[in-house]
Amino acid sequence: MDRTERQTMGRAVPDDDTERHDRTTAEQTDRTEQRAPHESGEARDYRAAFHISRLAMALLDREGTVLDANDALGELLGTGADALPDQAAADLLDLASDTRTWHAYHEALDSLRARFRCTRRLKHPDGRTLWAEVTVAPVPDTDRVLLSVTDISDRRELQARLRHLQQHDPVTRLPNRTLFFERLAAALDSSAPGDGPFEGGTYGSRTYATGAAAYGTGIAYGVASAAGAAAAAASAASSSYRARGHDRASGGVTGPGRGNGRGNGRGDGRTGRIGLCYLDLDGFKAVNDTLGHRTGDQLLAAVAGRLTECADHGGYTRSGGHLVARLGGDEFAILVEDSTGTEQLADLARSVLAALQRPFDLAGQRLSVSASIGVVERAVEGTTPTGLMQAADTTLYWAKADGKARWTLFDPERNAHRMTRQALTSALRPAVEREEFVLQYQPLVGMADGIVRGVEALVRWNHPQFGTLSPNRFIGIAEEDGSIVQLGGWVLRTACRQARRWQLDHPGAQPLFVSVNVAVRQVWDSDLVGDVAGILAETGLSPHLLQLELTESAVMGSAGRPLQALQALSDMGVRIAIDDFGTGYSNLAYLSRLPVSVLKLDGSFVRGFRYDEGVHPSPADETIVEALIQLAHRLGLTVTAECVETSGQAARLQRIGCDTGQGWLFSRPVAPERIAEIIAAVSPNGV
Ligand code: C2E
Numbered sequence: 001m002d003r004t005e006r007q008t009m010g011r012a013v014p015d016d017d018t019e020r021h022d023r024t025t026a027e028q029t030d031r032t033e034q035r036a037p038h039e040s041g042e043a044r045d046y047r048a049a050f051h052i053s054r055l056a057m058a059l060l061d062r063e064g065t066v067l068d069a070n071d072a073l074g075e076l077l078g079t080g081a082d083a084l085p086d087q088a089a090a091d092l093l094d095l096a097s098d099t100r101t102w103h104a105y106h107e108a109l110d111s112l113r114a115r116f117r118c119t120r121r122l123k124h125p126d127g128r129t130l131w132a133e134v135t136v137a138p139v140p141d142t143d144r145v146l147l148s149v150t151d152i153s154d155r156r157e158l159q160a161r162l163r164h165l166q167q168h169d170p171v172t173r174l175p176n177r178t179l180f181f182e183r184l185a186a187a188l189d190s191s192a193p194g195d196g197p198f199e200g201g202t203y204g205s206r207t208y209a210t211g212a213a214a215y216g217t218g219i220a221y222g223v224a225s226a227a228g229a230a231a232a233a234a235s236a237a238s239s240s241y242r243a244r245g246h247d248r249a250s251g252g253v254t255g256p257g258r259g260n261g262r263g264n265g266r267g268d269g270r271t272g273r274i275g276l277c278y279l280d281l282d283g284f285k286a287v288n289d290t291l292g293h294r295t296g297d298q299l300l301a302a303v304a305g306r307l308t309e310c311a312d313h314g315g316y317t318r319s320g321g322h323l324v325a326r327l328g329g330d331e332f333a334i335l336v337e338d339s340t341g342t343e344q345l346a347d348l349a350r351s352v353l354a355a356l357q358r359p360f361d362l363a364g365q366r367l368s369v370s371a372s373i374g375v376v377e378r379a380v381e382g383t384t385p386t387g388l389m390q391a392a393d394t395t396l397y398w399a400k401a402d403g404k405a406r407w408t409l410f411d412p413e414r415n416a417h418r419m420t421r422q423a424l425t426s427a428l429r430p431a432v433e434r435e436e437f438v439l440q441y442q443p444l445v446g447m448a449d450g451i452v453r454g455v456e457a458l459v460r461w462n463h464p465q466f467g468t469l470s471p472n473r474f475i476g477i478a479e480e481d482g483s484i485v486q487l488g489g490w491v492l493r494t495a496c497r498q499a500r501r502w503q504l505d506h507p508g509a510q511p512l513f514v515s516v517n518v519a520v521r522q523v524w525d526s527d528l529v530g531d532v533a534g535i536l537a538e539t540g541l542s543p544h545l546l547q548l549e550l551t552e553s554a555v556m557g558s559a560g561r562p563l564q565a566l567q568a569l570s571d572m573g574v575r576i577a578i579d580d581f582g583t584g585y586s587n588l589a590y591l592s593r594l595p596v597s598v599l600k601l602d603g604s605f606v607r608g609f610r611y612d613e614g615v616h617p618s619p620a621d622e623t624i625v626e627a628l629i630q631l632a633h634r635l636g637l638t639v640t641a642e643c644v645e646t647s648g649q650a651a652r653l654q655r656i657g658c659d660t661g662q663g664w665l666f667s668r669p670v671a672p673e674r675i676a677e678i679i680a681a682v683s684p685n686g687v
C-alpha cells in the first residue's frame, strides 16, 4: 500500500460529528468494510477489530501522521476519531516537548527500535488532566506504525495517594521521616541545585496547616511554666552569641549573605546554607501515660499545627516554605533550606518555643507542654544528612540536659568533648578484651599505729592514643554500656591474684587485704557471688583478705538480688565497705542492718580538717565526723577516712577514733612492685 492509498483510507472516515456520536459497533464494521471493498476477508476482520477495540489505537505513517484512528482514541483525546487523520501524532500526544522523547519516538517511526513507550500528561478538552501511556511500534513488513494509548490516570492517582500515605504521618498529617530524609538528601545534593526528585510543592508546610484542631477547655495540666520557658529561651538566646563564634570551626564555609537575611545577591534565593530545628516535646510521655494515647495524638496534631504556623511565618523558600516533619514519637524537625544564618534559625526556634507556650485546649483539658530544640546551621557544602542529624541530635540532647524548655545552638567545641567520650566508648570493649588496663594499689593504713593493713585496687586505662586515663574518665562509660561487668571481673581477678602473690612472696609478713571497687551493675548484671567464689578458689586467696567497695546508692534500698548477693558474700567471709560514705543519703541505722562492715568516709569530710595549712578548720565538720565514727562503732562498723593529705588531718582523725586512713600522706596509688617494697620494709624478717 502506497502513501496515497493509505491517506485515502484515512480520509475515507466520514467527517460528520452527529453521526459519529450515534455510531454503533455494527455500523463501524459496515463502514470499514464499505470503504475497502478490495480488501480480503481477513484484512476486513482486522480492520473491524481495530475499530471496535477498547484499546485506543491509531495507524501512523513513517512521518508520524495519523492514517486511521479508532473510536477509543477519539474518545480518550476528546476529539472523536474523525478529527484525527492527517494530524501529527506528536502534536496530539505531546511527543515533541522534550528532545529525548522526540528522538526515541522517531527511532520507533524509522524502525530503529521495536517499541517506544512513554507517559504523557494530556489536557482533555473537558478540562481534566489525564495521564496516558503511549506506545509506538512499527508494524513488521509494512510502512505503518501502530500507536496505542492507555489512560493510566487512575493508576497514577493511586500511586500518588500511596506515595502520600508512605510519606506522611496519619496523626499530624505532616511529612514523615521518609519524606524528611528524601528532602534533606535533595537539599544537600548540591550537584543538582533546585531539582529535587519531587513533584510539585505539596510537601510545603502550608499544605499541612490543617493539622491543628480546636478542642474544648478544661482543667490545667502543667508540664512546664511559661515564664520558665521564656527565661530559658532568653538565656539560650544570649548564649547563642557565644556559640556563634565557634561555628566557623565546624568546617562550615561562611556562606554569602550569612546572617544578614538578604540572600546571596544572585537573586536566585540560594544561599548555599541549610538549617535545622530538631525538636522534642518535654514530658510528652507523661501526657500519654496519664491522659491516654488519644489525647496524646490530639496534642501532637495541635503541636504540628503550631509548628506549621511558625514555619510559614519564618519565610518562604523556593520550595514554598520550611518543611515541618514528624520524625517519630514526639520528635519534629523544621528544615530551613537556603538559610541565611544562625540568626534566622534562632528566630525560628524562639518563635516555636513561644508558640508552644500557649496552652492547648484538648478534649476538655487544658494542657501545657514545652519543647527542647537543637539548632544546627551550616554550609551545604561538606554537610551530609547523617552529619547534620547527628549534630542536631547532640544539640537536642544538650538542650534537654541544660534544663529543657529551651533551644540550644550546636557548639563544635562542646561537641569535641563528646567526640572523645564517643571515641572512648567505642574503644572500651575491645580494650577490655585486649587488657589495656592496669591496677595501681593505694595503702590503707591503721591510724593508731601507721601500719599498712590493706590496699585499694584502682584501675587505669593505658590508652594507645590518649595515654593513661584515670577511672573517672571511663568507669561511667563502662557502667553505661555494660562493659563494666567484664572490666570489673578482670579487676577482681587481677587484684586477688596480686594479693595472693604478695602473700606468697612475703610469708613472714602480716598478709594485706585487697579492697576492690564494685559497680552497681556488677551486682545486678553478673553472678558476682559466683565470680568471687570462683576467683578466690582459683587464686587461693582467703575470703577475709578481700574487701568489696560499693557506693551508698548501690547498697541503699537494696532488696532482693543485691541484698542476697551481699549476704552471700558476707557469709563467705568477704568484707563489704561503703565507698564515698556521706555523699548520698544513707541511713546509718539501716546500713548497719545490712551485711556491711566498713564505712569509707568521703574525702570531703577530711578536707575540713586542714588547719595546719593556714586554712581555718571547720569545727562543725570535726564534730560531725566524730559523732559519725562513734555511731558507726556502736553499730559494729569500722571507719576508713579517704583523702588524708596532711599529718594534721591524720592526727585529728586518730584522736577522734578513725580506724584506718588512705591518702597521699601515706602514699599515692602505686604499682604492685612498690607495695611489695613497703611490705618488705615493715616485715619482721625483711622479705
Ligand atoms: P574511690 O574508690 O573513692 O578511690 C579513691 C580515689 O581517691 C582514687 O582516685 C584515689 O587516687 C584518690 N585519692 C586517694 N588518696 C587521695 C588524696 O589524698 N587526695 C585526693 N585528692 N585524692 C586521693 P582514682 O584512682 O582516680 O579513682 C577514682 C574513682 O574511680 C574511685 O574512687 C572509684 O570510685 C573508681 N574506681 C577506681 N577503680 C575502679 C574499679 O576497678 N572499678 C570500679 N567500679 N570503680 C573504680
Ligand code: MG
Binding pocket: 456, 517, 549, 579
Ligand atoms: Mg573506692
Ligand code: MG
Binding pocket: 579, 580, 600, 602, 642
Ligand atoms: Mg572513695
